[in-house]
Amino acid sequence: MLIHTEDITKIYKIGSYVVEALGGVTIDIDKGEYVAITGPSGSGKSTLMHLLGCLDTPTSGKYFLSGTDVTSLTDLELSQLRNKKIGFVFQTFNLLPRITVTKNVELPLLYAGITAKERQKKIESILERVGLGHRKTHRPNELSGGEMQRVAVARALINDPEVVFADEPTGNLDSKTGKEIMSLFNDLAREGNTIILVTHDATVANYAKRQLKMLDGKITEEVLVKTS
Amino acid sequence: MHIRDLVVSSLNILRTNRMRSFLTILGIVIGVMTIIAILALVQGLNASVEEQIQSLGSNTIFVQRFSWSAGRMDFQEIAKRKEIVLDDAWAIARLPSVDKIAPQKDYEIASLNYQGKTAKQVDVTGSTPDLQYTTNYTIESGRFINQDDNNHKQMVAVIGGYVVDNLFPTEDPVGKYLTIHGRRTLVIGVLGRKGSFFGQSQDAIIIMPLTSFEKIFPKPTGMQAVFRGLSIQVLPKSGKYLDKTVDQIRELMRRRHGLSYDKPDDFGINTQESLRQIYKNITNVAFIVMIGVAAISLLVGGIGIMNIMLVSVSERTKEIGLRKAIGASNRNILYQFLFEAIALSIIGGIIGTGLGLGIAKLVSKVSPLHAAAPIWTIILGIGFSAAVGIFFGIYPANRAAQLNPIDALRYE
Ligand SMILES: Nc1ncnc2c1ncn2[C@@H]1O[C@H](COP(=O)(O)OP(=O)(O)O)[C@@H](O)[C@H]1O
Ligand SMILES: [Mg+2]
Numbered sequence: 001m002l003i004h005t006e007d008i009t010k011i012y013k014i015g016s017y018v019v020e021a022l023g024g025v026t027i028d029i030d031k032g033e034y035v036a037i038t039g040p041s042g043s044g045k046s047t048l049m050h051l052l053g054c055l056d057t058p059t060s061g062k063y064f065l066s067g068t069d070v071t072s073l074t075d076l077e078l079s080q081l082r083n084k085k086i087g088f089v090f091q092t093f094n095l096l097p098r099i100t101v102t103k104n105v106e107l108p109l110l111y112a113g114i115t116a117k118e119r120q121k122k123i124e125s126i127l128e129r130v131g132l133g134h135r136k137t138h139r140p141n142e143l144s145g146g147e148m149q150r151v152a153v154a155r156a157l158i159n160d161p162e163v164v165f166a167d168e169p170t171g172n173l174d175s176k177t178g179k180e181i182m183s184l185f186n187d188l189a190r191e192g193n194t195i196i197l198v199t200h201d202a203t204v205a206n207y208a209k210r211q212l213k214m215l216d217g218k219i220t221e222e223v224l225v226k227t228s
Numbered sequence: 229m230h231i232r233d234l235v236v237s238s239l240n241i242l243r244t245n246r247m248r249s250f251l252t253i254l255g256i257v258i259g260v261m262t263i264i265a266i267l268a269l270v271q272g273l274n275a276s277v278e279e280q281i282q283s284l285g286s287n288t289i290f291v292q293r294f295s296w297s298a299g300r301m302d303f304q305e306i307a308k309r310k311e312i313v314l315d316d317a318w319a320i321a322r323l324p325s326v327d328k329i330a331p332q333k334d335y336e337i338a339s340l341n342y343q344g345k346t347a348k349q350v351d352v353t354g355s356t357p358d359l360q361y362t363t364n365y366t367i368e369s370g371r372f373i374n375q376d377d378n379n380h381k382q383m384v385a386v387i388g389g390y391v392v393d394n395l396f397p398t399e400d401p402v403g404k405y406l407t408i409h410g411r412r413t414l415v416i417g418v419l420g421r422k423g424s425f426f427g428q429s430q431d432a433i434i435i436m437p438l439t440s441f442e443k444i445f446p447k448p449t450g451m452q453a454v455f456r457g458l459s460i461q462v463l464p465k466s467g468k469y470l471d472k473t474v475d476q477i478r479e480l481m482r483r484r485h486g487l488s489y490d491k492p493d494d495f496g497i498n499t500q501e502s503l504r505q506i507y508k509n510i511t512n513v514a515f516i517v518m519i520g521v522a523a524i525s526l527l528v529g530g531i532g533i534m535n536i537m538l539v540s541v542s543e544r545t546k547e548i549g550l551r552k553a554i555g556a557s558n559r560n561i562l563y564q565f566l567f568e569a570i571a572l573s574i575i576g577g578i579i580g581t582g583l584g585l586g587i588a589k590l591v592s593k594v595s596p597l598h599a600a601a602p603i604w605t606i607i608l609g610i611g612f613s614a615a616v617g618i619f620f621g622i623y624p625a626n627r628a629a630q631l632n633p634i635d636a637l638r639y640e
Contacts, residue, residue, distance in 0.1 A: 055553055055633045076557045083555020094550045094637070098244040110233045111555035155554065 002162060002194060003029040003052060008061030010047050021047040023217040034189040036197045036205035039214030045198045046167055053086050053165045054078050066162065083111050087156030091168035093148045095140040102136045105154045112159055126154045130184065146177035153184060163194040170204055182207050238567045248536065249572060255532035256576030256613050259525030264584025264609045266518050269591060272598030281503050287467040288362045289474060291460040295496030296506060306454055309494045310485055317460045319480055325473040328463040330359035331438060334456055335445050340391060340434065342406040347394035351433045354441020362461035370402040370417030378437040386417040389431035409444050526612065530620035537569050537624035548628050549636025562629035569621025570614055577613025581606050
């Protein structure tokens with residue numbers, strides 16, 4: 001099992017005000033699965049994704065990633081986990097604006113301590129893979145939204161992660177570009193990548209084979225989609 | 229992340245933010261510039277002062293009525309002191325550790341004349357042959373005064389380069405007669421040039437036998453008697469015995485002056501060391517002031533860096549969140565911001581050092597001050613600014629490192 005959680009909760013306290021963003025989530029996700037987490041805005045999708053992506057720790061419950069109890073890891077171990085096993089794609093792309101496409105994609109490799117020569121090779125091939133071979137030296141503000149998201153996808157994939165999380169990846173794109181990005185995710189899924197897609201958009205969720213529907217911090221329904 | 233990658237990426241970030249980087253380092257630049265300029269000038273001053281002190285004759289002891297290093301002189305008291313007399317000199321000469329002595333008197337004369345030419349403000353010295361050794365004179369031509377000249381009160385003189393320039397620009401002075409204080413005096417030798425001491429030419433000098441000197445110049449009175457009185461130059465057998473010799477002279481002089489043990493010295497025994505001591509006393513004050521100036525300017529520069537780094541951390545909160553999401557550890561982030569701060573201040577330090585040396589050079593061009601920049605001033609300038617970068621960069625860097633990735637990613 002790649003991802004296994006037991007009754008994880010997340011409670012935010014703002015002064016005396018308490019928000020239960022997650023109210024006990026138990027899920028299992030296997031390697032190679034293509035999962036969509038759906039639900040209305042505020043239902044806790046992003047919170048769940050952050051916990052699964054080791055960006056945050058649950059208030060209670062257990063989380064195992066490839067068998068490792070994530071809640072017991074130090075900052076350094078968590079950062080290495082995020083670096084090597086996890087890739088993120090965000091709604092707002094989150095590219096560093098002042099550096100080129102190549103440099104943006106290179107960042108995870110730098111934190112992984114990969115040599116310059118190998119970095120070069122990996123960047124070339126991943127940019128080719130997402131269809132940005134011709135944009136290497138451009139800066140993010142010289143790219144279209146779809147291209148920026150492709151850079152983000154390339155950055156997420158560069159260290160061959162075990163799972164890619166995408167939080168509303170089409171949220172800032174027009175529908176045509178959104179479709180292109182979704183078909184990129186489809187291809188990645190078909191190649192065996194584990195993809196966890198977070199979206200409130202049913203048509204986007206329908207690309208995934210398994211849908212987890214959330215409401216008020218809980219998973220309320222699970223749908224398996226028969227694919228053609 | 230490897231150090232080299234860290235360095236490269238930090239420099240990249242600073243380069244893409246050129247204007248801000250420049251403004252940030254301005255404080256450091258000015259601080260380091262001030263320090264280096266002052267240091268270089270002080271170093272230069274130290275070197276030239278030391279050179280001049282050395283030129284006095286390195287181990288020579290001067291026995292006089294007053295001490296050079298006595299902070300504030302009580303002239304009334306000094307004027308009441310016993311005179312230094314020739315018998316003192318002969319007694320000192322008999323001390324076991326003493327090699328040579330030269331009793332000596334000075335008189336600044338309005339002018340020397342030779343065939344209608346005049347040399348003004350020449351220092352006339354009356355002394356004995358060993359003055360040549362106690363004051364390190366070299367002879368360029370002719371000879372120095374000798375014992376015979378002294379015994380017979382001969383009107384002969386050895387002259388310095390300044391006198392040659394003014395009275396004998398085109399002829400050989402040796403064998404010619406110049407007029408000093410109305411007396412015809414035979415030039416028997418020319419001294420090698422010594423240059424100037426604290427801006428005063430050491431070549432505006434004429435040396436004659438002490439006996440002849442006393443014959444033509446009146447005994448000074450009043451305050452003149454203090455400064456123009458007899459002084460005795462003493463050369464110890466070896467530099468190693470300098471302190472011992474000073475002690476022996478002190479004991480001898482106290483005995484000769486009949487001082488009881490509870491009375492202070494009523495004479496001065498001066499050495500190069502006393503000159504150095506005076507100079508050190510002056511420059512110590514300057515040094516403390518300089519350190520104060522340096523500390524304040526570096527503090528200002530450091531606060532500037534801290535301020536800009538804090539702004540940078542808050543502006544780049546999202547970037548920090550993203551970096552953490554893709555694998556940066558707290559430590560990676562800490563190093564990144566710390567390194568940016570250090571890089572900024574080192575660049576500031578390098579520019580400041582360059583400008584400081586430039587200013588020092590300029591000052592030494594347009595003024596009599598010299599500038600010297602030993603390699604350690606440069607290392608100091610850059611090292612100091614690096615330290616400032618670390619000290620003032622650690623707090624913003626730590627703040628960046630401690631940011632929660634989720635909060636940072638959400639930050640707008
Ligand atoms: N850092 C936070 N502090 C306080 N409340 C939060 C925080 N993050 C999320 N929440 C709350 O938790 C709930 C779930 O949020 P989120 O996971 O972002 O929902 P979704 O992504 O499904 O729209 C919301 O009510 C939100 O306001
Ligand atoms: Mg969300």
